[in-house]
Amino acid sequence: MNRWLRAGVDRLASQQHRWRRGELFATRAPGGGNRSLVGRLLAALVVTSLCIYVAAVAGLWWSGGRLIEDSARKQAVQWLAELDELGTPIYATRRPEPAMRALSARLKNVPEIIYVRYYDASGGRVLGEYTARAREPRLALTAETLSTAPAKPGNRPYQLAELDGARVRVTAPVQVRVLAPDALLDLAHGPARESMKVIGFLDFVFDAGAQQAQFERSLIGGSLALALVFGVAVVLGRRKIRRAMAPLTELQEPLARLARGDIDVDMSKGGGDREIAAIREALNVTITALKERADALRRAECDALTGLVNQRYFKRQLALERSHVERDGETSAVLCIDLDRFRAVNDVVGDAAGDRLLIQVAGLLRARIRDNDLLARFEGDEFIALIRGVNRDGAVKVARSINHVVQEFQFAAGEERFPVTVSIGIAMLDASQPTAEVALAQAAAACALAKTRGGNRHQVHDGDEAKLSPDSNSPAWSRYIQTAIQDNALKFVYQPILGLHDDAGEMYELLLRLVAPGGELVSPTAFLPVADRFGLLAELDHWVIRRACEELARVRAGGRSATFFVNLSGHVFEEGEVLMRIVGEELARHKLPGEHLVFEITEQAAIRQLDRARAVVEGIGKLGCRFALDDFGSGFSSLNYLKHLPAAFIKISGTFVHNMMSDALDEVMVRSIVQIANALGMQTVAESVEDRETLQRIAELGVSFAQGHAIARPAEALPDPGFFASHRWFRARTGSSKVNSSGPLVRSARKR
Amino acid sequence: MGKNCQWGGDTSRRVFVVRFIFLVVISGFLASCATFDAGSTPVAILVSDRLAAYQQVADALRARLPRARIYELDGDPRKAQAVMVKLRDEEAGAVIAVGSLATRIAIKASGRPIVFCQDFNPEDIRAARVAVRGVRAMPAALKQLQAWKTLDPRLKRVTMISGAGMGEFAREAAAGARQLGIRLQHVEVQSDRELLYAAKRTDADVQGVWFTPDNRVLSTEVLREVLAYNVRQGKQTLVFSAQLLGLGALLSVEGDPHDVAARVIEQLHPAGGAPVLAPLQRARASINIEVAKQLGLVVPPPMQAGTYVF
Known part of the structure; x- marks a missing residue:
């Protein structure tokens, strides 16, 4: 059982969900190595953090460098305006030395200014000069600077050249503005009426190296701080990921058990984020479905009562x-x-x-x-x-x-x-x-x-x-039985039933035999299972009824008045209407009185369908036929049902009769059955009477009829009409009869 | 750097008196030479540009000289040349030049007597081939200082920044300042950048800065910057045009157009001994009330309307 259940679970698990360890946790990814999902997430975290860090630092360096350059340019331009204004006295006097000294004193506090030179309008003569270092080379003004045309008012033309390191050289003309004469009373349009005039040139070098070095030191410190922040972020992220993935990792073991076919795993416990909870819920639904499918399989292939397979x-x-x-x-x-x-x-x-x-x-x-x-x-x-x-x-x-x-x-x-x-x-x-x-x-x-x-x-x-014992499942045997029914290859053997107290006339039990292909007679115990398995019992019952009626008609046509005891299967109670119709038709067809037919049914069959049995017995009784309860006492039935079953005869089971001479209990049973039958107005028939002592004893006990080897063995033909007359002496004087003690003992556990 | 001059001693006063007598003699001589008949032939009025200051004067002249013909030069030297060619062919009397362009072109091209006005820095009229007389563009220095003193009676020390060649006016201003009890420092500059430099380096106890009109040392940008600088420094500024009040000047003193026109008419028929460059008799002062409030000045009732002609 475990094997087929496990196989079903495996199949369902693989087809429906594919929840396997390898697929979920990539422990053995197809074509991949032995990698962990948590490890991959951590690696992704580290790589992402590194990329962000590198990008941030590179961005800092790049934008910082640009910022420094721009700052140096802007400072240089600002210094241009400042130095332009500070140099104004140099162009207003013929002795610029005092003004230049004042300017130099101020510029000494500005390390970024390497040198400043003021030229005259021709650019050839230096009117004033400041040099931070003694041996600073003097750069000549370029032709471009010298050819700079006076700019429009509001603009300050200059040339900016980057030297080595972070040094920037700035050259610009020194200009003055002149208003048009009539513009003094029209200052609203003043700029349009102004003209510019170059009165000299300014040349200086601005060095942002110190600022750049300071910036680089700050940037290195910032980069280290940023690295520290990213490192802390990676550590915290690693802990966070591990904590978040822990519920998923916990699913690994129950999933492995599920993959092995164990569907009694519980995945409802445990926390996890929304996505993991959804996975857990889906797995629970899957497991529930697997259990339901397993139960369905078990029900489909299992006997509900015993738990065995069906x-x-x-x-x-x-x-x-x-x-x-x-x-x-x-x-x-x-x-x-x-x-x-x-x-x-x-x-x-x-x-x-x-x-x-x-x-x-x-x-x-x-x-x-x-x-x-x-x-x-x-x-x-x-x-x-x-x-x-x-x-x-x-x-x-x-x-x-x-x-x-x-x-x-x-x-x-x-x-x-x-x-x-x-x-x-x-x-x-x-x-x-x-x-x-x-x-x-x-x-x-x-x-x-x-x-x-x-x-x-x-x-x-x-x-x-x-x-x-023919093969009960053999189609050939079932066909043979069917053919036998159709071709009348079945036959009866007759066993006399002797009245023990009065002359009841000729009474016989008709025992069914099947003529095998070899000609031998096969007892019902051999072929009835086949008939039962292939649903031939009803057909067999019908054949028995028709054949018994024919035989009875033939006997009566010979001038003899006989009563036939005919065995029927319990199946007749399932279609009582059909049985009554057939019996009625056969009686009518052969013009037979019903009282000459006694139908035997086993005690167990009658009790099993008591209501139906009573209805059928009553129905058949209306046709004049009678019923006998066969093999009575062999079961453990309650005697109570006898009150509800209007049978005419009780055939005492041979198991009691056979041993009653040696077993006092059996004799008590026989006596009790006789007393009950008498109380109910029923007659009794003792089966399996094997010897004269038994015959004598049952007669003494009040049994009505007897059959068995002590009286006669079953035979294919009816005995002579004088057979029953030869036993009249027995009824006249108990114990003086000649009882045949030899012959086969036929115990009708299941007889016809 | 500009030249600093102070007048306060006896020597300076003697020099001033001598120069004044010399000027009076020269003016009388020139006036006698420049006498011309303006009544028989119509006067030509050349207006340099369509500026309010010029148009107001031109309008006042037309009211006084109904036969005068007005020529608008629109600030265009070529148009001015064409007008002068046209004037040669016409029968006309004297030429009245309003503004600098008209004055320069008239002196160069006209063969008629010329009376100019509204030119703050006229060229050397001694080089002219014809009789040239003029009217000062600025009110007298004393009047300007009186207006300033009226606005701020506590005014004690000012710096006057001007271009070169303003020595006579500077002396006049010094005299007026002494009369009003003001200590005046004159700074002469050569360019607008020098003017800016000088303005930013005035002494801390200087209460006000006086910018005289000179197109050679003034530029719009410098004026804007220096006026804003003075406001930030809490210094008062006296200027020559009401337009500069919007840039932060405290006070402007200009000539009155009708007074200018009247002085021009007088120069057409100068009396004996009349100066070649006639002074204005009246002035029009304009006040920036907001700046005055910022500087903590109490505007006197006559000036509370913003404009005060006196």
């Missing part, structure tokens, strides 16, 4: 085993195990107790087979076991152990205890078997044979028994 699953496995043994040349065995007298127990203690008995027997059987064997309950009290890899001896050993352990078991229902036995049929499964179904049928037939032989035993199917 017939369908067993047959499938049996077919697989058949292929297996054919391929490997091994042998296995099929055991058909049927409880003896289960219906009787069920009738006495009720269905619930019967179910409990089946459950307990299933437990006993399961304990006697191995794990790799297979045990199924087909229907009712029938169990089938597949014993793998055993030969005939091994199978017999298993069957013997089952017989033994069941026999040791006593079923308790309330205060009552019932002995339980089983009948076991064994069929070997090997390459010689055409199909697995054949082995199954052979086992069933052998089981039936074991029951026929008294139950609580096992029977191995072999060729000889096959002759006596």
Whole structure:
């Protein structure tokens, strides 16, 4: 059971969700290495942080460098305006030295200014000069600077050249503005009326190296601080990711169990973020679906009562085993195990107790087979076991152990205890078997044979028994039975029933026989299972009724007045209307009085469908026919039902009659049955009367009729009309009759 | 750097008296030479540009000289040349030049007597081939200082910044300042940048700066900057045009157009001994009330209207 359940779960798990360890956690990614999702996320975090850090630092360096350059340019331009204004006195006097000294004193505090030179309008003569370093080379003004035209008012033209390092050289003309004469009274349009005039040139070098060095030191410090921040961010991010991924990692173990087929995993516990909770929820839904599917599979292939596999699953496995043994040349065995007298127990203690008995027997059987064997309950009290890899001896050993352990078991229902036995049929499964179904049928037939032989035993199917007990699953046998019905290949044998106290006339029980292809007569115990399995019982009952009526008509046509006891199956109660119609038609067709027909039904069949049985008995009674309860006392039925079943005869089971001379209890049983029957106005028939003492005794006990070898064996022809007259002396004087003590003992456990 | 001059001693006063007598003699001589008949032939009025200051004077002249013909030069030297060619062919009397362009072109091209006005820096009229007389563009220095003193009676020390060649006016201003109890410092500059430099380096105790009109040392940008600088420094500024009040000047003193026109008419028929460059008799002062408030000045009732002609 575990094996097929596990296989189903595996299949479902792989088809529906593909939740496998490898796919979820990339422990073994297709074509990849043994990598961890958490590790990859951490690596992504580190790489991302590094990229951001590098980009940030590069951006800082680049933008900082640009900022420094721009700042140097702007400062240079600002210094241009400043130096332009500060140099104004130099152009306003012929002795610029004092002004230049004042300017130099101020510029000494400005390390960025390397030198400043003021030229005259020609650019050839230096009017004033400041040099921070003694040996600063004097750069000549360029032609471009000298050719600079006076700019429009509002503009300050200059040339800016980058020297080595962070030094910038700025050259610009020194200009003055002159208003047009009439513009003094029109200052609103003044700029348009102004003209510019170059009065000299300014040349200086601005060095932003110190600022740049300071900036680089600051940038290095900032980069280190930024690296520290990113490092802390990576550490915190790593902890955060681990904490966030922990619930996902915790899913690894239950998912692995799920992949191995264990669906009893619980994923509802544990935290996690919304996405992980969604995964967990999806997994729970999946597991629930898997459980439901597993339950459905179990229900579909399992017997709800005992928990064993059912017939369908067993047959499938049996077919697989058949292929297996054919391929490997091994042998296995099929055991058909049927409880003896289960219906009787069920009738006495009720269905619930019967179910409990089946459950307990299933437990006993399961304990006697191995794990790799297979045990199924087909229907009712029938169990089938597949014993793998055993030969005939091994199978017999298993069957013997089952017989033994069941026999040791006593079923308790309330205060009552019932002995339980089983009948076991064994069929070997090997390459010689055409199909697995054949082995199954052979086992069933052998089981039936074991029951026929008294139950609580096992029977191995072999060729000889096959002759006596046709394969119950064989289509050929079912066709043969059908043909026999159609071709009247069935026949009756007659066993006289003797009235013990008065002359009741000729009375016979009609016992059904099948003429086998070889001509031998096959008893019902051999072919009835086949008829039952292939649904031929009703047809067989109809044939029996028609044939009995024909025989009765023929006998009566010969001038003899006889009463026939005809055996019917319990199936007739399921279609009582049809039965009554056929009986009525046959009686009418042969113009027979109904009182010459007595239909026998077994006690168990009547009790099983008591209401239907009573209706049918009453219906048939209206036609004049009577009913007899066959094999009465063999079950454990309550006597109460007799009040509700208007039978005319009670046929006392041969099990009581057979031993009553030696078993006082059996005699008490016979006496009690007779007393009850008398109280109910019923007549009694003792079956299986084997000797004269028994005949004498049952007569003394008040039994109405008797049949058995002590009176006559069943025969294919009716005895002479004087047969019953020869027994009149018995009724006149008990104990002086000639009773034939020899002949076969036919115990009608299941007779026709 | 500009030249600093102070007048306060006896020597300076003697020099001033001698120069004044010399000027009076020269003026009388020139006036006698420049006598011309303006009544028989119509007067030509040349207006340099369509500026309000010029148009107001031209309008006042036309009212007094109905036969006069007005020629608008629109600030265009070529148009001015064309007008002068036209004037040669016409029968006309004297030429009245309003503004600098008209004065320069008239002196160069006209063969008629010329009376100019509204020219702050006229060229050397001694080089002219014809009789040239003129009217000062600025009110007298004393009047300007009186207006300033009226606005700020606590005014004690000012600096006057001018271009070169303003020595006579500077002396007049010094005299007026002494009369009003003001200590005046004169700074002469050569360019607008020098003017800016000088203005930013006035002494801390100087209460006001006086910019005389000189197109050679003034530029719009410098004026804007220096006026804003003075406002920030809490210094008062006296200027020559009401237009500069909007840039932060405290006070402007200009000539009155009707007074200018009247002085021009007088120069057409100069009396004996009349100066070649006739002074204005009246002045029009304009005040920036907002700046006055910022500087903590109490505007006297006559000036509270913003404009005061006296």
